[in-house]
Amino acid sequence: MEDGWLNTVNWAQDGLVPVVAQEVGGGRVLTVAWMNREALRKTAESGEVHYWSRSRRKLWRKGEESGYAQKVRSIRLDCDEDVLLLEVEQVGGIACHTGRHSCFFRKLEDAQWVAVDPVLKDPADIYKRGT
Amino acid sequence: MEDGWLNTVNWAQDGLVPVVAQEVGGGRVLTVAWMNREALRKTAESGEVHYWSRSRRKLWRKGEESGYAQKVRSIRLDCDEDVLLLEVEQVGGIACHTGRHSCFFRKLEDAQWVAVDPVLKDPADIYKRGT
Numbered sequence: 001m002e003d004g005w006l007n008t009v010n011w012a013q014d015g016l017v018p019v020v021a022q023e024v025g026g027g028r029v030l031t032v033a034w035m036n037r038e039a040l041r042k043t044a045e046s047g048e049v050h051y052w053s054r055s056r057r058k059l060w061r062k063g064e065e066s067g068y069a070q071k072v073r074s075i076r077l078d079c080d081e082d083v084l085l086l087e088v089e090q091v092g093g094i095a096c097h098t099g100r101h102s103c104f105f106r107k108l109e110d111a112q113w114v115a116v117d118p119v120l121k122d123p124a125d126i127y128k129r130g131t
Numbered sequence: 132m133e134d135g136w137l138n139t140v141n142w143a144q145d146g147l148v149p150v151v152a153q154e155v156g157g158g159r160v161l162t163v164a165w166m167n168r169e170a171l172r173k174t175a176e177s178g179e180v181h182y183w184s185r186s187r188r189k190l191w192r193k194g195e196e197s198g199y200a201q202k203v204r205s206i207r208l209d210c211d212e213d214v215l216l217l218e219v220e221q222v223g224g225i226a227c228h229t230g231r232h233s234c235f236f237r238k239l240e241d242a243q244w245v246a247v248d249p250v251l252k253d254p255a256d257i258y259k260r261g262t
């Protein structure tokens with residue numbers, strides 16, 4: 001795949017752009033994470049969503065630990081060329097490390113953030129390793 | 132309104148967080164922009180979406196020039212408390228300064244970014260001032 005399209009993206013000084021992952025079908029916004037050039041290239045080439053972890057300072061494939069991968073259906077770029085929007089199929093229906101469908105499970109109600117979406121699976125079960 | 136909920140948000144060092152605006156109904160992602168504390172407070176209090184413009188370094192009410200305001204229906208916060216998701220009603224059906232419905236009008240197709248959504252109104256007509 002030619003690389004010119006990667007140059008169109010207006011990468012920030014730290015080499016990253018924010019990425020919105022939206023679920024195919026219902027259109028639920030699942031996650032917002034970050035990509036660098038390599039993450040975007042790998043995502044486009046493999047069809048599996050890769051992000052850049054700012055806290056761990058490494059590339060990661062979504063679901064590499066949890067199994068809850070995101071399969072990419074389309075990749076869009078915004079007018080300022082500095083935000084990406086992915087349409088994804090969420091494997092297992094869980095995008096959030098808290099075991100919820102979406103990371104946006106808290107809603108502002110009467111000046112309080114209220115968790116309005118259920119935990120579908122205990123994170124301890126999602127991330128446990130063989131002993 | 133009490134301010135504690137504003138402290139829950141994990142503002143970045145520059146005082147900002149990214150904000151996804153998603154349209155009520157169809158669920159189209161319209162824009163991703165930025166808010167500081169004041170923008171979020173004003174948005175919650177007024178019901179009209181306010182952002183922080185990084186290029187102009189000022190607070191702005193979405194639609195203050197174009198007329199294409201965003202009315203907020205709900206405000207969500209993600210698991211890391213550093214991204215907001217707004218459900219909005221897009222006045223006039225145009226969110227993008229290019230005159231399109233959504234800012235995400237370019238789609239990656241065969242290693243090219245292709246504008247796949249139509250211009251609904253000429254920006255010259257949207258932003259023209261009385262002479």
